[in-house]
Amino acid sequence: MHTDDRSAMRAKFAPPTETPRHASMSRRSLLATAALLITTSGAAAKVVTKVLPWRPNEVYPVTPVTPGGWLFFTAEEAAVVDAIVDRLIPADELGPGAKESGVTTFIDRQLTGPYGGHDWLYMQGPFATNPLPTQGLQSPLTPRQQYRQGLAALAAYCKANYNGRGFADLSGDEKDKLLAGMEKGDVKFDGFSSRMLFNAVHGNTMEGFFADPIYGGNKDMAGWKLIGFPGVRYDFRDVIDNPNKPYTLPPVSMQGQPAWGVR
Amino acid sequence: MTRHWTTHRHGLRHLLAVALLTIPSAAIADPDTYLEAMRGRALVTAGDCVACHTAPGGAPFAGGLALQTPFGAIMTPNLTPDNATGIGSWSADDFARAMHEGKRPNGTRLYPAFPYPSYTKVTRADADAIFAYLRSLAPVSNVVNRNTLPFPFNIRTSMLAWNAMFFTPGEFKPDPAKSETYNRGAYLVEGLGHCGVCHTPMNALGANKADHAFEGGRIDNWTAPNITNDAQLGLGKWSVDDVVQYLKNGQARGVIASGPMKDVVENSTSKMPDDDLKAMAVYLKERGAAGGATPSPVAATDGRMKVGEAIFVDTCAACHVRSGEGIPRVFPKLAGATIAVQDDPASLIHVVITGGQAAATATHPTAPTMPSFGYRLSDEQIAAVVTYVRNSWGNAASPVTAGEVKAVRGKVTGAAD
Numbered sequence: 001m002h003t004d005d006r007s008a009m010r011a012k013f014a015p016p017t018e019t020p021r022h023a024s025m026s027r028r029s030l031l032a033t034a035a036l037l038i039t040t041s042g043a044a045a046k047v048v049t050k051v052l053p054w055r056p057n058e059v060y061p062v063t064p065v066t067p068g069g070w071l072f073f074t075a076e077e078a079a080v081v082d083a084i085v086d087r088l089i090p091a092d093e094l095g096p097g098a099k100e101s102g103v104t105t106f107i108d109r110q111l112t113g114p115y116g117g118h119d120w121l122y123m124q125g126p127f128a129t130n131p132l133p134t135q136g137l138q139s140p141l142t143p144r145q146q147y148r149q150g151l152a153a154l155a156a157y158c159k160a161n162y163n164g165r166g167f168a169d170l171s172g173d174e175k176d177k178l179l180a181g182m183e184k185g186d187v188k189f190d191g192f193s194s195r196m197l198f199n200a201v202h203g204n205t206m207e208g209f210f211a212d213p214i215y216g217g218n219k220d221m222a223g224w225k226l227i228g229f230p231g232v233r234y235d236f237r238d239v240i241d242n243p244n245k246p247y248t249l250p251p252v253s254m255q256g257q258p259a260w261g262v263r
Numbered sequence: 264m265t266r267h268w269t270t271h272r273h274g275l276r277h278l279l280a281v282a283l284l285t286i287p288s289a290a291i292a293d294p295d296t297y298l299e300a301m302r303g304r305a306l307v308t309a310g311d312c313v314a315c316h317t318a319p320g321g322a323p324f325a326g327g328l329a330l331q332t333p334f335g336a337i338m339t340p341n342l343t344p345d346n347a348t349g350i351g352s353w354s355a356d357d358f359a360r361a362m363h364e365g366k367r368p369n370g371t372r373l374y375p376a377f378p379y380p381s382y383t384k385v386t387r388a389d390a391d392a393i394f395a396y397l398r399s400l401a402p403v404s405n406v407v408n409r410n411t412l413p414f415p416f417n418i419r420t421s422m423l424a425w426n427a428m429f430f431t432p433g434e435f436k437p438d439p440a441k442s443e444t445y446n447r448g449a450y451l452v453e454g455l456g457h458c459g460v461c462h463t464p465m466n467a468l469g470a471n472k473a474d475h476a477f478e479g480g481r482i483d484n485w486t487a488p489n490i491t492n493d494a495q496l497g498l499g500k501w502s503v504d505d506v507v508q509y510l511k512n513g514q515a516r517g518v519i520a521s522g523p524m525k526d527v528v529e530n531s532t533s534k535m536p537d538d539d540l541k542a543m544a545v546y547l548k549e550r551g552a553a554g555g556a557t558p559s560p561v562a563a564t565d566g567r568m569k570v571g572e573a574i575f576v577d578t579c580a581a582c583h584v585r586s587g588e589g590i591p592r593v594f595p596k597l598a599g600a601t602i603a604v605q606d607d608p609a610s611l612i613h614v615v616i617t618g619g620q621a622a623a624t625a626t627h628p629t630a631p632t633m634p635s636f637g638y639r640l641s642d643e644q645i646a647a648v649v650t651y652v653r654n655s656w657g658n659a660a661s662p663v664t665a666g667e668v669k670a671v672r673g674k675v676t677g678a679a680d
Contacts, residue, residue: 054632056617057676061638235581252577259573260644 064255065109065216067102072111072144076166077151078104083168085205087175096222098209106208106217107147107201116144143200150197153189214254224251231257296395303396306389309539310382310455311531315339318405325349325403330376331483333469335412337376345402358394359387364432365422372422374412375430375469384435384454429470441549448546451539456531461487461523478553479605484674485522486610488601490547493554496601498547506544507537513622517589517596519631520622522610528622555606560659561650567662571651574644578636579652587656593631595621598656608663611649612671615640637676642668 070078081104091097114120127138141149158167158178167175181187183202185195208217210224212232218224224231231251239247250257307313316339318327326341326349341349350358357368365379366372373379385393410417435454437446452458461482463471471480479489479496489496498506501516509515510532513525520528532540561568576585583589587598597603602610613619616637623630640648642665649668653660 054618054620056619057635057637058618059635059638233577233581238585249576254639256639256644257573257577259570260577261570261647262641262643 062212062214062254064214065105067105067216067219070108072108072116072147073104076155077147078108080151080154080167081107081147081201083170083175084179084201085208087172087179088202088205089209095226096219098205098217100219101209101217101222102213102219103205103208103217106211106215107204109216110204110207111144111147116142118142139196141196143204146196146200149192150189150194150200153192154194154197157187157189157194212254218253221251221253221257224253296399299392299395300399301396303392303394305535306385306393306455307396308531308534309451310393310457311527312342312393314526314530316342322403322405324397324400325405326407327405329411332374332376333465334416337374338407338409338411339377340407340409341403341405342397343400343403343405344398345404348404348406349402350397351402353394355391355394358397359390362390362393363387363434365426365430372419372426374416374419374422375425378457378460380430380471381454381457381460383430383432384450386434389455425468425470429468442545444542444545445549447539448542448544449550452543452546456543458490462490475553477547477550479607481607481609482523484609484613484671486602486605486607487523488605488610489554491550491554492548492552494552495557496554496605497552498601499552500599501548503541503544503548506547507540510535510540510543511537511624512627513624514592514627517591518600518602519595521595521614521619521633525620525622528624533622533624557604557659558661560654561662563655565662567647567650568654570644571647571649572655574640574648575651575655578640579648582633587652587658592627593629597652598658600658603652604658604660606661608649608653608660608667609671611652612645612663612668613675615645615649616668616672617675637672642666642672 073081082099085098085103085107089098089101089103091100110116121137123140123142125140127140128135129138131138139146154167158165158170162170162174167178170178178187179198182194182198185193187194189197208215209222210227210229211217213219213221221231223229228247229251230236230247230249231253233249233252239245250259313323315328315330316326317323318325318339321327322343324342326339328339329336330339343349344351346352353368360366360368361373361377362379362382362385364383365375365377382390415421435450438449441449459471459476461480462477463473464475464478464480466472477490477497478493480487491497492499494500501509505515509518509520510528513520513528513533563572575583582594583597584594587596589596614633616635618633618635620630620632636645645668646663646665650662652658653663
């Protein structure tokens with residue numbers, strides 16, 4: 001489906017094949033192409049005059065993630081991701097960690113959506129073989145492919161190097177050492193960049209731990225409580241007007257907070 | 264026509280000829296009735312005829328809007344002078360009879376969704392001016408199904424009995440003991456303005472309760488508040504100038520017109536002369552105060568108030584401000600706002616569920632918008648936050664139940680799509 005979208009997109013943005021007969025025609029055909037793009041791309045261009053665009057009940061709500069089960073991961077993959085995120089943000093005296101906060105569920109659901117296919121990224125290359133750090137992702141692999149292939153490579157690596165044990169069966173020290181090696185790229189998986197897998201899980205763990213709970217992670221706003229983030233409030237004039245006074249309001253998520261009562 | 268006109272100008276001339284032929288005679292304003300028609304246009308604005316006699320996206324005055332009544336939907340007729348589908352074949356007498364008696368030219372009865380119980384007060388001279396203006400409009404062919412009510416309400420003779428009970432025909436009689444301004448205001452408010460159709464409660468048969476005039480009603484699931492001079496529920500704390508500013512600009516005293524009143528302000532009152540607005544304000548302020556007794560506020564320690572306060576602080580306070588004061592000209596004030604303490608909480612529930620857009624006028628063109636929260640708050644939560652708004656910062660009104668929210672939600676969710 002995503003490949004189809006891409007080829008449709010490519011066809012849409014392909015330059016016109018017909019050679020313009022003279023300069024004025026060239027501009028005209030360019031205009032015609034532009035108009036066609038606007039009308040066919042689905043992003044309907046709209047001229048707003050006299051009235052403000054508003055309709056009653058107009059909202060674009062997020063469908064809340066319902067925890068339970070896996071939509072992308074296999075049970076084995078999920079157990080490994082659980083084990084990794086549990087080392088990245090472990091539960092401690094400050095509160096629950098990434099695993100308890102549903103970060104694996106967050107990653108699982110994200111991988112099934114547009115992020116998982118990098119639907120909104122340019123993915124046609126060319127990809128630099130030795131990119132600068134500022135050049136971002138330089139790979140044709142989508143997050144779905146990174147997780148599927150990366151976790152398989154990690155499983156094979158563990159099987160070969162830890163007497164047949166899987167990542168989840170390693171001791172805490174072994175896990176940390178292996179993860180540190182993956183972060184540096186020192187650990188060599190067979191056919192996959194260990195660093196790419198580490199970066200994917202590391203980035204997504206932070207996102208899941210601090211994103212709104214509606215997306216499946218950050219359960220009970222644990223991440224926000226840990227760092228004192230106020231949540232989806234957007235007016236702090238009262239706070240600004242009262243410097244050096246403690247901020248006492250609890251965090252609030254898109255679905256509210258416990259004081260709102262039962263939904 | 265001179266010879267140096269080139270050939271393509273002949274084409275233009277033909278076009279003009281065709282255009283002239285296709286403009287039916289009624290649309291050409293007769294210079295003799297121009298002043299009369301312009302006077303009629305001002306009266307049509309005061310009556311806000313366009314609001315009901317225009318379908319969404321349709322030609323103005325060509326009818327076709329489905330008016331929702333407790334008895335079923337009534338499609339409004341075409342008021343343009345089209346012979347077949349409009350009032351092109353009507354005489355001035357026909358028009359005056361519809362306005363004053365609620366009857367069509369053939370004698371059959373109109374339903375009081377057309378506010379002839381108000382329009383009967385309009386003078387014959389004004390009715391004729393309105394007719395002259397409507398005759399000057401371009402005729403629009405628009406067939407409207409005028410028989411959409413279900414049995415037994417589709418029997419138009421049943422209006423005979425209704426009229427006997429609730430309809431008092433007759434032109435407006437000024438009160439000689441009152442000022443000219445007061446009487447002008449009374450004429451506009453009681454007649455063309457037909458304010459009471461929304462702002463006076465209805466009985467079970469859809470008639471306004473004469474003994475509760477202007478004490479507040481409900482229209483399209485919005486609350487039409489008390490506009491008597493009652494200090495708590497009505498205009499008692501408003502000055503005449505406050506009322507004029509509200510009708511002219513869509514806002515005054517920190518509150519902003521929304522819901523159906525947005526359309527009234529935008530189409531009608533903002534375009535009326537200041538003198539008429541002042542007269543209406545004087546009449547409403549002087550005609551007396553009436554309203555229910557103010558209840559004591561729900562205690563701040565009440566569980567609903569606690570939940571409501573949390574939701575208000577997290578959801579509403581960013582715009583309406585923690586103190587309920589709002590932001591002048593942009594976000595309506597809730598503290599002391601009469602709409603917050605009406606016995607009927609429909610507007611508060613409605614606006615929280617669907618969101619809303621306030622009136623835009625020439626002097627205040629912003630039209631601030633409130634987003635919809637219906638997707639995000641449950642019936643219980645909306646009941647709690649509305650109860651909190653109704654009973655904080657000096658406000659006092661009955662608490663709202665989840666059942667009331669559910670009833671409104673069922674009528675307003677998705678209704679606009």
